[in-house]
Amino acid sequence: MNITFILNFRSSPAPGKSGLVVQYPFPVEYYSPRRVTLYNLDKQQLAAVELPGDIFNVPVRGDIIHEVVRWQRAKARQGTHKTKGRSEVSGGGRKPWPQKGTGRARQGSNRAPQWRGGGIVHGPVPRSYAYALPKKVRRLGLKCALSAKANEGRLLLLDSLHPTSPKTKAIAAKLSHLLQEHPRLNALLVDSAKDGDDGGVMLRRAARNLPGVEILPSIGANVYSIVRKDVLVMTKPALDKLVERLRAPINRLGAAGLAYRAKLEARRQQAAVERRQQWLQQQQQQQQVASDAGGSS
Structure with a gap:
């Protein structure tokens, strides 16, 4: 199925939902599992795989995708722009002309903003x-981006992307055969990790010079x-890791919050151990006092 991404928005697509949802020219049963074919790198069919409906079959919210993309691009900006103020421009230490007597406007420095070079x-x-953007929205x-690619038939699932040799010509031929139904070679390749067995270093060496091809780990x-890519090519191990990542509970504390919580828990455990030791010492002292009293009587 190769269907063009049609942006036909409407509001309130489903009970309890709001926002702009993409409408497709075919019925979509949301949140139901989606069956896709698992291929190898030679485009031979291997098996049928069910994609979870809560990740790959959700209503495609155009407003959510737009907000997340804006957030990503804002984070990617370097923000290194800089201009010099009048205190930073060199020169201008001498008064251009006397305050009075010249008939001209008074000036204190030739590096003031109204001067050329100021x-x-x-x-x-x-x-x-x-x-900041809520993790729930991100x-x-x-999920909306993955569902859009699945709805358009632009999601290709492979068992592995690991080439036999790190040759750009060989991997280009493989990808061209895989994506022959699409007008151009413009794809995102997702493997399990940068050093994984389903792609890894070999894939990155072979495909890093291909125009229109981007390689990312599942994380x-x-x-x-x-x-921004026409086709999403994903391996089965990367799919499993991505599903595990999107189904994990949202960490609302962040890395610093988790570290602080672990530190507090370690302090609590240490305090409990110290209290236990004090109680044992008190029990031993009481037993010693009782034994001494019994011996003296």
Whole structure:
């Protein structure tokens, strides 16, 4: 199935849902498992695989995808723009002419903003364009992007992307045969890890010079990379890792919060051990006192 991505939005697509949802020219039964064919690198059919419906068959929210892409691109901005103010421009230490007697307007420096070569008023300064986006929205955006590729027939599942040799010509021929139904070689390749057995270093050496091809591990799969490529080619191990990642509970504390929680838990355990030791010492002292009293009587 090779269907063009049709952006036909409507509001309130399903009970309890809101936002802009993409409408397709065919019925879509949301949240039901989706069956796809598993191929090898030579495009030979191996088996049928069910994609989980809660990840690959959700309503495609155009507004969510747009918000996540904006968030990603804002985080990617370097923000190194800089202009010099009048205090940073060299020169201008001498008063251009006397305050009075010349008939001209008074000037204190030839590096003032109104002078040619002077400082810039309210110019850009280095800053970060990143802003916070809820993890729930980011996760939903990734599910929408994956569902869009599955609905359009632009998701190809392979058992492995590992080439026999790190030759660009060989992997280009394989990919051209895999994507012969598509007008151009513009694909995102997703394997399990950078050093995985289903792609890894060999795949990156072979395909890193191919124009229109991007390679990412499953942990790096993101909305922007998925929607900007025509075809998503994913391995079965990468699919399993991606499903595990999207079904895991959302960590709302972050790395620093988890570290702080672990630190507090270690302190609690240490305090419990110390209290236990104090209690044992008190019990031993009481027994010693009781034995001494019994011996003296």
